Amino acid sequence: xAIRRVTIVLRPENEAKxxxxxxxxxxxxxxGKSFSEIINCIIAEGLKHPRSCDE
Numbered sequence: 213x214a215i216r217r218v219t220i221v222l223r224p225e226n227e228a229k230x231x232x233x234x235x236x237x238x239x240x241x242x243x244g245k246s247f248s249e250i251i252n253c254i255i256a257e258g259l260k261h262p263r264s265c266d267e
Contacts (some may be wrong), residue, residue, distance in 0.1 A: 230254065 222230070234250045 230247070230250055233254070234245055234247060237245045237250070
């Protein structure tokens with residue numbers, strides 16, 4: 213699998229939530245987790261249960 217660099221724009225409130233998830237995982241596992249790892253994990257989980265983004 214090739215890894216691609218992609219630029220995205222996040223709303224500040226979503227970035228804050230992602231950073232909080234990152235901090236909690238780092239604290240819980242006592243291992244470093246990159247922001248990219250967190251975003252990819254959240255996206256993968258979200259794609260398992262897709263729903264409308266019309267909000």
